[in-house]
Amino acid sequence: MTDTRPDRDAQDAFDEALRELKAARSLGIPGVGLEARILTRVGETRQRRRLAFIPGSWSGFWPSTSGPARVVALGSIGVAAVLVAALVGTVVLAPRAATETPGAGSSPATSPGPTDASASNPPHVGGTCPLTPLTRLAGGSAPEVDVSGLRWRWGGVPWVAGAPEKVAWLADNAGGPEPRISAYAIQLDLPILVDGRPVNFVGAAGSAIYAITTDTGVDLLRLPSAGCWLLTAVWSQGASSVVVAAAPPTATASPVPSTPGPTVPSTQLAMCPATSPSPLPPPQGWPGPAYVDGPFRWLLPPSQTWRIGAEGDKLVLDSGLGWGAGDKRVIAFPLAQAAGIGRLRGTAVTGDTPSISGGTMGVGITLPARDCWAFVYLDAGATSTIVDDLRP
Amino acid sequence: MTVPEDTGKRGLIERAQQGDAEAFARLVSSHLDSSWRFVRAIGGGRVDPDDVVQEAFVMVWRDLPRLRDSDAFEPWLRAVLVHATRHAIRATDGVRLIRIADDASSDTMDRSARIRADALVDPHLEPGASLAKRDSLTRAFGRLSIDQRTILVLHYLEGGGLEKISEVIRRPVGTVKSRLHGARAALRAALSAEDR
Numbered sequence: 278m279t280d281t282r283p284d285r286d287a288q289d290a291f292d293e294a295l296r297e298l299k300a301a302r303s304l305g306i307p308g309v310g311l312e313a314r315i316l317t318r319v320g321e322t323r324q325r326r327r328l329a330f331i332p333g334s335w336s337g338f339w340p341s342t343s344g345p346a347r348v349v350a351l352g353s354i355g356v357a358a359v360l361v362a363a364l365v366g367t368v369v370l371a372p373r374a375a376t377e378t379p380g381a382g383s384s385p386a387t388s389p390g391p392t393d394a395s396a397s398n399p400p401h402v403g404g405t406c407p408l409t410p411l412t413r414l415a416g417g418s419a420p421e422v423d424v425s426g427l428r429w430r431w432g433g434v435p436w437v438a439g440a441p442e443k444v445a446w447l448a449d450n451a452g453g454p455e456p457r458i459s460a461y462a463i464q465l466d467l468p469i470l471v472d473g474r475p476v477n478f479v480g481a482a483g484s485a486i487y488a489i490t491t492d493t494g495v496d497l498l499r500l501p502s503a504g505c506w507l508l509t510a511v512w513s514q515g516a517s518s519v520v521v522a523a524a525p526p527t528a529t530a531s532p533v534p535s536t537p538g539p540t541v542p543s544t545q546l547a548m549c550p551a552t553s554p555s556p557l558p559p560p561q562g563w564p565g566p567a568y569v570d571g572p573f574r575w576l577l578p579p580s581q582t583w584r585i586g587a588e589g590d591k592l593v594l595d596s597g598l599g600w601g602a603g604d605k606r607v608i609a610f611p612l613a614q615a616a617g618i619g620r621l622r623g624t625a626v627t628g629d630t631p632s633i634s635g636g637t638m639g640v641g642i643t644l645p646a647r648d649c650w651a652f653v654y655l656d657a658g659a660t661s662t663i664v665d666d667l668r669p
Numbered sequence: 670m671t672v673p674e675d676t677g678k679r680g681l682i683e684r685a686q687q688g689d690a691e692a693f694a695r696l697v698s699s700h701l702d703s704s705w706r707f708v709r710a711i712g713g714g715r716v717d718p719d720d721v722v723q724e725a726f727v728m729v730w731r732d733l734p735r736l737r738d739s740d741a742f743e744p745w746l747r748a749v750l751v752h753a754t755r756h757a758i759r760a761t762d763g764v765r766l767i768r769i770a771d772d773a774s775s776d777t778m779d780r781s782a783r784i785r786a787d788a789l790v791d792p793h794l795e796p797g798a799s800l801a802k803r804d805s806l807t808r809a810f811g812r813l814s815i816d817q818r819t820i821l822v823l824h825y826l827e828g829g830g831l832e833k834i835s836e837v838i839r840r841p842v843g844t845v846k847s848r849l850h851g852a853r854a855a856l857r858a859a860l861s862a863e864d865r
Contacts, residue, residue, distance in 0.1 A: 290860050291853070294806050295825050307705040308719040315701075315723050316694055319730045513759060548760070 403603055406469045406505030407657040409519040425570050425662050427510055427517035436523040438504075441497040446510050458494060459511045461651070462487040463610060463625045467505040469522040478504035478525065484608075484625035488543075488615045509651055509662060511550055511612060515570075516662040518653045541619040546612055549649030549666035563593075566665075572596055573654060573661040580667050585644055592628075594638045594654055594661075603657040605631050607640045611648035612664065623648070682739040685730075693733075697726055700746060707747065708754050710822045713811040716757040725753035744836035747827075751819050751837065758815060809859035817852035824849055 412423045418433040428447040436442050446458050463484055468475035489496065500506050503525040509518040552568045559567035565579040576593040577583075584590050592607070607628035613621050628642035644650060647667045654661045684692035704725065709718040728749050736745055810818060816838075823829040823837060831842045831849075838845065 291857050294809070294856065294860055307701055307722065311705070311719050311723060312697060312701055315697055315726045316690075318723060318727045319693060319697075320690065322727055322731055513756065 402470060402475060403657075404468070405475045406465065406467045406522045407520055407604060407655055408522060409660055410658060422519050424519060424660055425517035426515050427512070429508075429510070429517070429519050431521075436500060436506075436521050437526055438500055438502050438523045439526050441499050443495065444498050445495045446512070447494070457490065457492050457512060458496075459488060459490045459612065459614070460496070460498065461509045461511070461610065461612070461621075462498070462500060463507045463509075463608065464502065465505040465507055465520070465608075467604070469503070469505050469524070471524065478502060484610075484627070486610050486621040486623060486625055487619065488613070488621050490614065507608060507653060507655065507660075509610075509653060511651065511664060513550055515552065516550070516651055516664050518655065518660040518662045520655060520660065540622050542616040543613040543621050544616070545668075546614055546649050549612065549668065550664055551649070551666040552663040568663045568665075570661045570663055571659065573659075575652065575654075575661070575663050577652075577665055580665060581669075583644065583647075583667055585647055585667075588641060588643055591639045591641045592652070594631075594640070596638070600633055600638065601656065601658060605638070605654070605656040607631070607642060607652060607654050609642055609644060609650050609652045611646070612651055613649075678742075679739045682733070682736070682742050686734050686736065686739075688734075693730055704746065704750055707822060707827070708750055710810075710826060711751065711815055711818045712754050712758070713813065713815065713818055714807060715811070716754055721753045721757045722750070724757070725750045728753065741836070744833065747823070747837040748839070751815070755815050805863045806860070809856065809863045812859040812862070813852065813855050816848070817855050820845070820848050820852045821856060 409422050409424065411420045412428075413421050414433075415421045415430055419430050420433060422429045430445045430447065432443040434442075444460075446460075463486055466477070466479065468477040470476075487501065489498070498508070500521075500523040503523050506521050506523055507518060508521060509516060552570065555567040555569040555574065557567065557569070559565065559576055563576050564582075565577045568575040568577070574595040576595075578590040578592065594607075608625050609628070610625035611621075611623045613623065615621055623646075626642060626644060628640040631638045631640045633639075642652075644667065647669055649664065649666050649668060651662060651664050681692045681696055685696055701722070705718050705722050708716070708721045708725070712718060712721065725746075729746060732749075736742065810821075813821070819838065820834060823834045827833075829837070831845045834845045834849070835842045838848075840848070
């Protein structure tokens with residue numbers, strides 16, 4: 278008969294290790310003066326107050342820092358009123374929001390809340406803007422999308438070009454407040470439905486990248502022109518993308534091609550928030566790293582040998598969901614720190630038309646420079662986002 | 670009249686939430702040692718616990734007004750400590766931390782306490798031999814991910830049940846159970862690797 282008990286020596290070693298761990302609990306003391314240093318720092322730091330930010334109807338469902346399984350707002354909403362920023366385009370530089378309604382986060386919250394409702398976008402029309410499916414309506418009116426470990430919530434009104442849309446980024450896996458979010462917006466050359474008709478508001482030339490950085494977890498985004506927009510949020514724990522449609526400000530607006538606004542100074546990120554490689558090794562023979570985001574596995578060429586400025590390298594995606602019909606694309610763009618609000622210097626790059634074979638998809642993509650790159654896959658039903666550091 | 674401890678602590682938290690610095694100082698004082706040890710344990714030797722704890726308490730002060738349930742302070746504090754440690758590890762990725770003691774006495778105390786505890790753990794072992802064993806354990810522990818270290822520390826060092834861990838890591842109890850299982854397996858594997 279086979280002995281299925283754990284190996285006794287290994288078990289002994291394990292038990293001993295646990296005893297050691299317990300013994301170690303009583304060891305060590307904080308450095309001399311630590312308490313005083315903390316109190317000095319605290320004396321220099323203002324508390325974040327629950328200031329008004331979100332409409333009253335949301336108040337019951339705003340994430341709380343209390344209790345289990347509750348989401349944590351990525352950062353405080355307290356100081357948001359003075360840190361509000363907007364994504365702006367060529368002429369959209371409206372004053373920052375100064376008036377907010379009271380009541381944000383004034384009651385405990387679990388997520389989703391008891392009156393949250395399931396939600397859906399209008400049926401997708403082939404070839405049009407692939408709006409990311411809504412996950413729910415928080416509080417019955419605020420659309421929410423859970424994607425790549427991040428929860429996006431916006432104000433419950435249709436996005437309109439030039440009009441501020443309040444967006445909150447919430448993480449349900451955060452161990453505490455994670456205040457810093459960089460949001461990027463890229464217009465896609467895809468039509469949106471206006472009164473049920475597909476209308477193509479041609480994207481800003483060259484796939485301009487608009488960016489803001491917020492340290493509040495809540496911000497006002499102002500998409501500069503009507504059309505289909507890819508929004509990507511990057512934070513210390515990952516990256517997440519959604520696709521939204523911004524309607525023209527007036528029903529009679531004509532689909533005139535927009536032009537990108539002037540660039541704002543930007544700097545390279547000191548630390549590229551690269552996605553952690555998958556714990557599962559890549560398939561045998563694949564020379565580069567593997568990343569997993571949601572049901573998708575990304576296989577990338579090795580960072581240091583990726584051909585820059587030339588065709589040749591392909592990245593590969595596996596989908597745990599299979600591949601449906603319809604438009605699929607991979608978009609890559611360099612991440613940078615904008616010194617203000619507006620357009621970054623680089624442009625987004627779209628991969629070749631994907632070739633699908635045996636459950637995997639190959640996409641050729643030509644990157645113009647070594648940089649910290651975000652890669653976004655999107656189709657009619659999903660997005661997947663990873664970040665890879667290709668800097669030397 | 671004696672104020673029940675829970676009520677007293679809750680009162681302190683609520684006063685600190687209102688911006689009472691003295692109440693916050695008392696909170697810091699009563700949680701400093703346990704927080705420091707927690708961070709040292711989950712940091713896997715890759716962060717300076719002094720720095721991490723300092724940043725964590727600044728975060729706690731800043732965001733305390735947003736804590737709606739003062740009874741949830743303990744798990745919330747743990748969650749902030751995990752977050753601050755994770756952040757510090759990311760910031761030092763690729764950098765090996767070599768701590769230069771700015772106060773020799775603290776290291777001396779640390780070492781003497783360690784030797785005393787070694788003797789308590791296994792009176793038949795020479796303190797030095799046990800220290801070597803602990804070094805090996807430290808290295809094995811350092812091989813784990815911060816999530817694995819956190820769950821082991823919460824369970825074995827803090828004596829937390831699945832519910833308590835679930836509150837800290839904000840995952841359902843079922844997930845905690847499976848992660849705990851995975852963390853144990855990872856520690857076993859790491860110990861074996863150290864033995865080889």
